[in-house]
Amino acid sequence: MALFQISEPGEAPIPHARRRAIGIDLGTTNSLVATMRSGLAVVLPDEDGRPLVPSIVRYCDNGVDVGFAAMAHQADDPQNTIVSVKRLMGRGLADLSDARRFPYRFVDGPGMVRIGTRAGVKSPVEISAEILRALRMRAEASLDGPIDGAVVTVPAYFDDAQRQATKDAATLAGLPILRLLNEPTAAAVAYGLDNAAEGIYAVYDLGGGTFDISILKLSRGVFEVLATNGDSALGGDDFDHRIFCWALETAGLPPPTPADARLLLMRAREAKEMLTGHDEAPLRATLSDGTKLDLALTKETFTSITQTLVGKTLQPVKRALRDAGLAPTDVKGVVLVGGATRMPQIRRAVATFFGQPPLTNLNPDEVVALGAAVQANKLAGNREKNDDWLLLDVIPLSLGLETMGGLTEKIIPRNSTIPVTRAQEFTTFKDGQTAMAIHVVQGEREKVADCRSLARFELRGIPPLAAGAARIRVTFDVDADGLLAVAAREQTTGVESTITVKPSYGLSDSEIARMLRDSFTHAGDDMMARAQAEARVDAEQIVAATQSALAVDAELLTASERAHIDAALAGVKSQIAGGDHRALRAAIAALNDATGEFAARRMDRSVQAALSGKRIDALS
């Protein structure tokens, strides 16, 4: 674009030189998207002003609904209306101790569990991608153009398979992903920058389906995670479920149908939310067989039936503090994150444990998305005041290899600061052994069977040597997203076998490619809309630049040259309104062509203007 070359030093040539950067909190219950505006992180609401998108996807007869539209049908179409899909990310059916709680038609298979819907069999990655796509469209509408970069948050305690699944979902949703960011870390950034906090802080993050605790040291603009712990299958959903079980038991009801179960869980959640501000909440429902349920849940009952759940969050808190080598009294402030931390019994338990009331001067639903937006803005390269800060995060779970006897050898211990590279040497145990099976696992337990299996691969072509003579170096690399890659190499001959860990529980590259193709055919409009939006932004910029150049330097043109440019300008303008991005691109190219000579003359003039009035020696 020739015209852009002319601009005064220090002045941005393009009105929207800032990159469109967004932060996304992909939650179990609700999701949000935020961005930076005039130096402040703000959540982008929908047309009705609602900041949250319920993380619910419904496969309808003619398309997909996401959010409130899907939520309206969760009780009458439970098998095609997927809630809490985050709990299924990177998980096989065997991993789901609570599979019976979901009313879905699970399809088991190698790797991740899948769900049968009326639109076909869907993986949790595809379902999550629908939510992310809805957020992307909201952001593109609000920011008036395509997204340049996104930070998507994940629970700090997510393992490699769950992280990879989240990244795959972002790719599938057409989001250019800058980084996966841990949710508590995002919250600490939002809180820490706002309050100029210094010292040791704990972030207690109880979401809809996951629990994280992170201990951070904030010191002169450095956010250093010292330790993290959690439970990636514990959240507000479990409190709803306790109420649900209590209701069935109290009313003496048999196991409910999927639709009734979903209805009761909705009522349970409403009762839970009401108990945050009231001493008692009603729980009323009419089941599909006409049975009427009319119960009252008191605060005391609720507290007692959820006591074990609250206790379950404190164990990871203790472990995280122990790993950080700290006592509860070393903590200067406790930041609460996640809607579930509104429950009074949670706040009481946290206050008792740390000996101080938690900090509640931020919105626990929004703080993660806001922190992610701040990080996205920085990573995208947009400059802000006070952006000279640094995040140092850790991996939550140890990474290792299976050794003899089904035992784990840890290569990278939990709470290691990322990025991290570590290597270890192994040897052969049989004479003449020419291959070695490498099994990569994640977790803290001694036995491989108790850890998560991430990948298996084989190193072949080891020269036949006596047992113990070959030296095989296995290298683990964890990047800034917390994702692992493993390589193995025989040291004497240099036979290399490399693998990026994402198979058994994640999706293979070819699967992602297949899904992308599917999403093109099923939602081809979506890609067209993106291309059109991109072309439109470019068009508007070049039209504006041409017009302002004509206003200043029109006398550089002959009448016929001017007419040629005006015609090309009109051509672009007429295509902006149309829906064909290829035609628009062609019109932009024609305008660029028409203005090339004009731009060159303007350049000459501005160079002459710059030189005139200066002595020669001042130029050398």
Next chain:
Amino acid sequence: MIDFSRNHFELFGLPERFRFDAERLDEAYRKLQGDVHPDRFAAGSDQEKRIALQSSARVNEAYRALRDPVLRAQYLLELHGIEAMAETDTRLPLDFLERQLERREEADAAVDARDSRALAAISDAVRADAAEIETMLAQALDEEHAYDAALMPVRELKFLSKLEDDLDAMQGDLDD
């Protein structure tokens, strides 16, 4: 980009000593990470990203190796051509081993009796021993440059450090 040929001490601009100012290390570490961390190059080219990743991982590794006294002592010996943790030679003084074995038995008994205080007392004793060895090592490594003589104390320190971790984990299980 950092100079990958530098040793851990040089990387942070610190003297090659066992006793040193941890705060100075922290300071230098943060400054260096601020320069090389992948977050600074997220919008950069693939090559910039790869270099950032490698540099940042290298800085993290160096920091870990210097922050921990056992690893730091081990590294100092390594710089002087002595491999403290060679797999072919894991000898330790017999009386030292006997004392630690006793402690392990006492610790198991304390766990069986759910006696958290007794367990804490064992931890304290282990820590006191470790502190004593560290003082000795500082003398041997920094003043006398007696690297060969430091070999056994480094191994003992490593052993105690592992024992400390195990005791901490046992304490944690008692508290849970």
